[in-house]
Amino acid sequence: MELSLVLIFILGYTAISFEHLLRIDKLIPALLMMTLSWALIALNASDVHALTDQLLHHFGKTAEILIFLMGAMAIVEMIDYFDGFKSVQSLIKVKTAYQLLLVVSILAFVLSAIIDNLTTTIVMISILRKMVPDKELRMWMAGFVIIAANAGGAGSPIGDVTTTMLWIAGKVSPLKLMEHIFLPAVVSLLIPLLIAKKIKIFKQYLPAAQEIEKSGVSGIILLSGLGLIIFVPIFKTITHLPPYMGMMFSLAIFAIIGELASKRQLNLSSLDEQNHVGHTGPTLKALSKIEMPSILFFLGILMTVAGMENLGMIEQLGEYILASGISKELYISFLGLASAIIDNVPLVAASIGMFKDGLDADAWHFIAYTAGTGGSILIIGSAAGVVAMGMENIGFGWYLKRFSLLALAGYIGGVLTFLML
Numbered sequence: 001m002e003l004s005l006v007l008i009f010i011l012g013y014t015a016i017s018f019e020h021l022l023r024i025d026k027l028i029p030a031l032l033m034m035t036l037s038w039a040l041i042a043l044n045a046s047d048v049h050a051l052t053d054q055l056l057h058h059f060g061k062t063a064e065i066l067i068f069l070m071g072a073m074a075i076v077e078m079i080d081y082f083d084g085f086k087s088v089q090s091l092i093k094v095k096t097a098y099q100l101l102l103v104v105s106i107l108a109f110v111l112s113a114i115i116d117n118l119t120t121t122i123v124m125i126s127i128l129r130k131m132v133p134d135k136e137l138r139m140w141m142a143g144f145v146i147i148a149a150n151a152g153g154a155g156s157p158i159g160d161v162t163t164t165m166l167w168i169a170g171k172v173s174p175l176k177l178m179e180h181i182f183l184p185a186v187v188s189l190l191i192p193l194l195i196a197k198k199i200k201i202f203k204q205y206l207p208a209a210q211e212i213e214k215s216g217v218s219g220i221i222l223l224s225g226l227g228l229i230i231f232v233p234i235f236k237t238i239t240h241l242p243p244y245m246g247m248m249f250s251l252a253i254f255a256i257i258g259e260l261a262s263k264r265q266l267n268l269s270s271l272d273e274q275n276h277v278g279h280t281g282p283t284l285k286a287l288s289k290i291e292m293p294s295i296l297f298f299l300g301i302l303m304t305v306a307g308m309e310n311l312g313m314i315e316q317l318g319e320y321i322l323a324s325g326i327s328k329e330l331y332i333s334f335l336g337l338a339s340a341i342i343d344n345v346p347l348v349a350a351s352i353g354m355f356k357d358g359l360d361a362d363a364w365h366f367i368a369y370t371a372g373t374g375g376s377i378l379i380i381g382s383a384a385g386v387v388a389m390g391m392e393n394i395g396f397g398w399y400l401k402r403f404s405l406l407a408l409a410g411y412i413g414g415v416l417t418f419l420m421l
Helices: 002-017 027-043 048-081 084-090 097-115 117-131 135-154 161-168 174-196 218-239 243-261 282-288 292-310 313-323 328-338 344-354 362-377 383-392 396-402 404-420
Strands: none
Touching: 002 027, 002 292, 002 313, 027 048, 027 292, 048 084, 048 097, 048 117, 048 161, 048 218, 048 243, 048 282, 048 292, 084 117, 084 218, 097 117, 097 135, 097 174, 097 218, 117 135, 117 383, 135 174, 135 362, 135 383, 135 396, 135 404, 161 174, 161 243, 161 344, 161 362, 174 362, 174 404, 218 243, 243 282, 292 313, 292 344, 313 344, 328 344, 328 362, 328 404, 344 362, 362 383, 362 404, 383 396, 396 404
């Protein structure tokens, strides 16, 4: 049975990796992997009732992550509804392409630590579309956004799905994660930025910036939304409740602010259909824009890995790796390189099942760094890269030729910085 589960995972993940060639959304093979894996386990189970309890346990752990992500997505969508991110754009005053690159990279690094690397990439490329009419230059900028967003997200419990997984699993604490990852993450971005200074395309001057139209409350909405997301770890520290409860609290408070800002009567789910049609408020609009395909993809991946973990396969793999004489540091370094090809979510999910290190052990922080930044080496290696690929029509080969060595240099620099620290 174990061999069949491995085969299902390999076939499913091959379909996910080649979704652009197969023209099948990655959530389909992910959900098939999940259901087939658990069906196979159930058919071979001696006690179906016990298995149901185990399934519920794993689903509960997975649901914690998904509910957390949905809350964060809704808050970000509400910020966008009130033109909150246009406030960021209005503050960018630069003359040269390299100056803009520095500002955009720093913004992407900081924002990804607060709202997550995927959303940050969407926001920053949307801003670049308004500021940089030159397609080639914008593609170069987008490449650095990928590197910066992945680097910033690696050092925050809410900056990347994998760091959120580690936090919710009780492997890292927010302050210790930021303390250990901040400098390696900075180095992983700084090295490519220093090299970029010699690249010809960044030496040109930019056209004058156009006037930006935005909502009157955009600044307040932006600050309150980001502040409430940052409050989530504080809520957990005070109440000791799981992180998704803090995110739901922040979403509820932000929904009140959004409803008041839109001058509507406080009503999160109107039963009056006549009023509902054509008068949907920011809360319902934000919830309707949540990326359910991504949520279902994560569900499929995490529950597939949970199935193998339930049989002890993940733990056995960890024991085999350590018994083979490979150091944990070397394994984790290669894990980061593998995340450029394989999605970092199952890699981190498997690592959580492999190692038994305590809270804030060096291994967990190193996994957070490598899984987060290693995906920048190839454009298909991270959610940020895939969304940039779609938004700017960046080819795999184009990115490989121009950015893979840059990202690899930054990644290695960050690894050496972490190990020295």
